[in-house]
Amino acid sequence: MKSFFKNLFDVKNWKKKTKITWIVVLCVLAVCCVLSAIKPSEADMKLQASEQMQKLIQADENSTRKHVTVTYNSLIIVNYCSFSTSGASEINEKYVGFAGQVFHADEGVGKFVGQMVNYTYRMLGCGENILHGAKLTLLLTTLTTLIGVILGTLLALGKISRNKLLSKPCSAYIFFFRGTPLLIQLFVIYYSLPAIFGFAWRDLFDAADNQAVYKGAFIAALIAYGLNSGAYCAEIVRAAIQSIDKGQHEAAKALGLSYGKTMRLVIIPQSVRRMVPPICNEFIMMLKDASLVFAISLMDITTISKNIMTSEISYIVFLPALIIYLIITAFFTWIFNAVEKKFSLYE
Amino acid sequence: MDNYEYILETEHVSKNFGNLVVLKDINLKVKKGEVICIIGPSGAGKSTYLRSLNQLEKITSGKIFIKGDLFLHREKDHTVERIDKQTQQKLLLEMGMCFQRFNLFPHKTVLENICLAPVEVKHEDKETVKQEAMELLQKVGLADKANEYPNRLSGGQQQRVAIARALAMKPEIMLFDEPTSALDPELVGDVLQVMKDLALEGMTMLVVTHEMGFAKEVADRVLFMADGIIAEEGTLDRIFNHPENPRTQSFLKSVLNV
Numbered sequence: 001m002k003s004f005f006k007n008l009f010d011v012k013n014w015k016k017k018t019k020i021t022w023i024v025v026l027c028v029l030a031v032c033c034v035l036s037a038i039k040p041s042e043a044d045m046k047l048q049a050s051e052q053m054q055k056l057i058q059a060d061e062n063s064t065r066k067h068v069t070v071t072y073n074s075l076i077i078v079n080y081c082s083f084s085t086s087g088a089s090e091i092n093e094k095y096v097g098f099a100g101q102v103f104h105a106d107e108g109v110g111k112f113v114g115q116m117v118n119y120t121y122r123m124l125g126c127g128e129n130i131l132h133g134a135k136l137t138l139l140l141t142t143l144t145t146l147i148g149v150i151l152g153t154l155l156a157l158g159k160i161s162r163n164k165l166l167s168k169p170c171s172a173y174i175f176f177f178r179g180t181p182l183l184i185q186l187f188v189i190y191y192s193l194p195a196i197f198g199f200a201w202r203d204l205f206d207a208a209d210n211q212a213v214y215k216g217a218f219i220a221a222l223i224a225y226g227l228n229s230g231a232y233c234a235e236i237v238r239a240a241i242q243s244i245d246k247g248q249h250e251a252a253k254a255l256g257l258s259y260g261k262t263m264r265l266v267i268i269p270q271s272v273r274r275m276v277p278p279i280c281n282e283f284i285m286m287l288k289d290a291s292l293v294f295a296i297s298l299m300d301i302t303t304i305s306k307n308i309m310t311s312e313i314s315y316i317v318f319l320p321a322l323i324i325y326l327i328i329t330a331f332f333t334w335i336f337n338a339v340e341k342k343f344s345l346y347e
Numbered sequence: 348m349d350n351y352e353y354i355l356e357t358e359h360v361s362k363n364f365g366n367l368v369v370l371k372d373i374n375l376k377v378k379k380g381e382v383i384c385i386i387g388p389s390g391a392g393k394s395t396y397l398r399s400l401n402q403l404e405k406i407t408s409g410k411i412f413i414k415g416d417l418f419l420h421r422e423k424d425h426t427v428e429r430i431d432k433q434t435q436q437k438l439l440l441e442m443g444m445c446f447q448r449f450n451l452f453p454h455k456t457v458l459e460n461i462c463l464a465p466v467e468v469k470h471e472d473k474e475t476v477k478q479e480a481m482e483l484l485q486k487v488g489l490a491d492k493a494n495e496y497p498n499r500l501s502g503g504q505q506q507r508v509a510i511a512r513a514l515a516m517k518p519e520i521m522l523f524d525e526p527t528s529a530l531d532p533e534l535v536g537d538v539l540q541v542m543k544d545l546a547l548e549g550m551t552m553l554v555v556t557h558e559m560g561f562a563k564e565v566a567d568r569v570l571f572m573a574d575g576i577i578a579e580e581g582t583l584d585r586i587f588n589h590p591e592n593p594r595t596q597s598f599l600k601s602v603l604n605v
Contacts, residue, residue, distance in 0.1 A: 250403050251450035251509075255464035255516060256440045265467060269454045 035077040040097035042072050045081035048095050048102050053083050073121035080105065080117040112316070120320040123304045133301040134324065140221060140300070141287045145233075147226030148286075149279060152233025157263070159238055170234070177231030183292050185228055190220040190296045217296045229286055236278045240271035276343045280336035284329055291325075301325065351415025354379040354551050355400070355520055360409030362392070362399060362575075369395050370406070371575040379519070380549045384562040387572035388598060393555040394447075396572070397522050400553070401442045413438040414519070440468070443513030447525040449505040451497040451512070457484070458493040461512045469516070476515070483511040487541050503534030507541055514545075521545065523554040527561075559602055563587065571595045 049057065056068050071082045082094040094105035096114045105114035124131050158170035194200050201216030244267050252262040291302040305321040355377040362370035369392045377383060385393045398404045400411065411419040418438045420428040452460050461480040465471045484490045487507040497505055506526055513521060523542065527535045539561050546552055546565040556562060562569055569586040571579040579592040590596045
């Protein structure tokens with residue numbers, strides 16, 4: 001680990017590609033800093049509203065009933081502001097602020113950029129805090145992969161065991177969970193199981209907790225995803241264990257090591273290095289499969305974007321969703337590449 | 348305590364893979380301190396015989412005695428006499444094995460490779476084991492490589508570490524399964540030197556080898572195996588200079604005239 005950090009700061013010996021990547025990243029960050037510093041402030045944006053709108057806003061300040069809905073979203077380098085009245089005299093005004101300028105966002109590029117900013121902001125910021133949707137996806141994926149790896153290791157050891165009472169059920173489990181769609185498994189665990197056994201997922205939490213329904217759904221999703229990921233991880237672990245040279249088993253046996261100790265001290269430590277790349281891959285698969293939780297109304301990025309689509313009747317809302325997913329996977333791909341490099345040191 | 352005549356004895360050892368007969372009724376008696384070289388063409392069952400001695404291959408039938416105690420007795424692919432696990436383990440550990448492909452544990456350093464079994468199997472004290480391991484490394488001439496990983500070493504060095512690893516369990520018999528076959532010719536010498544030193548110290552050794560020079564130098568007895576049987580057996584001088592079996596004659600002719 002120490003050498004890992006040493007390499008990280010050892011700029012002189014970096015590869016050319018790494019250097020270029022960092023230069024590009026730093027340039028982009030610098031440009032972002034400048035652009036975010038000179039972007040119009042919230043007050044500037046509000047001053048752009050037409051005279052009629054300004055009057056309505058002023059009138060609103062003194063009355064309890066609001067006629068104007070003011071929305072202000074800021075997304076690092078761009079911000080978006082909209083004013084709209086409801087009722088008979090409906091007026092809509094939308095502005096996009098960028099690089100010290102304020103643009104009308106009623107049509108064309110301005111409208112598109114405005115909508116993207118608005119939707120992205122709402123997707124990330126929906127719920128009790130900002131980045132709520134992404135947080136749920138990441139939490140679900142991380143916990144799922146953890147459960148999957150632990151369960152998968154046990155299942156893999158069971159499957160390759162010579163004891164038929166152990167290997168047959170493990171094989172059947174893996175066959176079942178790899179042979180049925182994840183979405184159906186999710187439905188069975190969220191809807192069917194409570195129906196059969198007469199309980200509700202929200203009962204796991206305090207009835208006074210108004211988030212109990214969502215927390216219950218999260219637990220159900222975690223179970224479904226964990227069980228499913230366990231089956232896939234089991235195959236990864238099994239393949240990794242069986243890819244270890246037979247000579248390693250023989251050497252351990254000749255030295256008198258028992259089966260358990262051979263596995264624990266010799267085979268599994270070696271196969272871990274071979275498991276890392278496919279497990280990382282599995283994590284990224286899970287990250288994307290996590291979008292299926294929209295089916296049980298958990299508020300992740302997909303569900304929120306779908307809700308925005310329904311309420312705004314706007315179909316470009318899925319574009320920012322794609323980009324958010326892409327940024328998250330790019331981040332993890334980058335991390336996993338570094339991890340893989342570290343784990344492949346002796347091979 | 349040591350009231351046995353032969354340190355290793357096999358009676359009627361046979362091995363089939365399905366219909367293929369690999370070993371046919373092999374009888375061998377080895378005295379303590381003897382160095383036996385097993386030579387023969389490939390496919391003769393030399394390695395299989397060596398591997399079946401420490402149970403890496405399951406024999407079809409036969410008896411194996413170690414230090415006069417029954418280690419294994421199987422007939423028709425079933426164990427006839429059950430020997431309790433502890434005795435069997437104890438007898439198994441009397442044999443150390445070196446493989447053609449070394450089979451060092453690549454995720455552990457040289458020192459960890461050597462210390463693993465004594466600590467985990469014999470539950471010996473870590474510090475003592477470490478000291479003994481360093482002495483063994485000194486003996487095989489690799490004391491400076493103790494903290495290297497095996498893949499940083501040459502083939503010859505890896506094989507010497509493998510020998511040290513086997514010796515760390517303090518076996519009375521060493522089995523060598525073609526220890527130099529996977530090595531570059533110039534690396535063979537160091538490994539053979541270590542083996543010669545071992546032989547001179549009085550270690551009982553069974554060596555499957557193609558190194559006729561080594562066999563000539565240290566072997567007390569030479570077995571010539573062909574087609575799953577010991578075709579000819581005898582002292583060095585007799586096998587090399589006066590072979591009786593025509594198979595032995597043709598084999599030696601082709602090997603020695605290269």
